[in-house]
Amino acid sequence: MIPKYRKEFNRLFTAEKYQRIQQLVRESCGADCGFRLSESPVFLTSDFKNKLISACNSIVEQIKSMSPEELSKAIPKNHIVPNDTKKPHFLAIDFGICKDENGGISPKLIELQGFPSLYGFKKLYEQMLIDTYPFLDEVRHTISMDEYFEKLKNIILADEKPENVILMEIHPEKQKTYVDFRATQKMLGVPIVDLADVKKSGRELYYKDGNKKIPIRRIYNRVIFDELDRIPDLKTNFDFRDDLDMEWVTHPNWFFKISKYILPKLKHEFVPKSYFLNEFPGAENMSEYVLKPVFSFAGSGIDLNPTKQKIDQISDPENFIMQRKVSYEPLFEDNRGGFSKAEIRMLFLWNPEAENPEWVINLVRMTKAAMVNVDFNRKDAIWIGSSMAFFDE
Secondary structure (H helix, E strand, O other), rough: OOOHHHHHHHHHHHHHHHHHHHHHHHHHHHHOOOOOOOOOOOOOOOOHHHHHHHHHHHHHHHHHHHOOHHHHOOOOOHOOOOOOOOOEEEEEEEEEEOOOOOOEEEEEEEEEEEEOOOOHHHHHHHHHHHHHHHHHHHHOOOOOHHHHHHHHHHHHHOOOOOHHHEEEEEEEEHHOHHHHHHHHHHHHHHOOOHHOOOOOOOEEEEEEEOEEEEEEOEEEEEEOOHHHHHOOOOOOOOOOOOOOOEEEOOOHHHHOOOOHHHHHHHHOOOOOOOHHHOOOOOOOOOEEEEEEEOOOOOOOOOOOOOOHHHHHHOOOOHHHEEEOOOOOOOOOOOOOEEEEEEEEEEEEEOOOOOOOEEEEEEEEEEHHHHOHHHOOOOOOOOEEEEEEEEEOO
16 A cells, blocks of 8 residues: 555565564564464555544544443353453454445454454564564654563553463463464563463462462463363363452453454444344345354354355354455555455553553454455465554654
């Protein structure tokens, strides 16, 4: 979308530089990416950024206007965790980069989540791109590395020592996002602890470092409930629903409260019309909508072409939404003359003392398939995978 930067990047791109970035990932984070990195960032105009900010600000205000009781209806009864917080520490809002009704390019809301994403890795990755392609420094308009990680530290650690704050996941070393865990550990000093290795004594949690018991004061939670539910025989020493003497970052209830559940409640020109499946109007054309489970992760369970026959077989329609389809526009030219589509995730930190969250960085996913998921692309495709956007000013 910014031709001079696209032409310059494509002119400078080489396969060796792409491999060099992956080597920098290994050197900096001590792990390979479990997901595909795109060969290229995307370049977006300040006008498009302003549209993103406008939509995000409106969405935040609408979330703030929702009562705790209204949001709490999103939490399945068997997943309610005590000691909820007034705000999430993290907010991620995903937009497709789409052609609008007037033929222009606009963001269209795809989904949102009150759950952390690749906050540690993305800032390091931004610097890796700039180190490899120095001209990108001209279009970097984000806060410095030191300021960024100071903000992240304030959110995750607060006033606790790093050893008393854990990054918790199920079998973390097997997760696709392990590279982000390592980046967070490197920059903040927090240990990465398997959920199964967290111990309980009374209302307190701890983990062991050799023979030493280390009290846990805060948990930077990276456990996805979808995965927890898919492993019924997982052995743990505590239950998320226990009343515990520690703090969640972010509280697990926000995984449900800010999710696809609130899409039908949001209104904005960049928010496609959405309905709960059990409230889908008969007058609407089903072929113009996509069917999504309310609680799913990484695109699982999405049906791009729902039919009445399929819908009639769903026993819990209140747990699905119908979202109006949007048209991702293939705007991002690769060095073979092909074009990729993309969506952008706006990543926010929300300090508990602040009225509003702060946008700190973005994450982009590029694709040439119908769904923005690398698994659906041809294996020889390029300009696909995880990346980020640079904006002009």
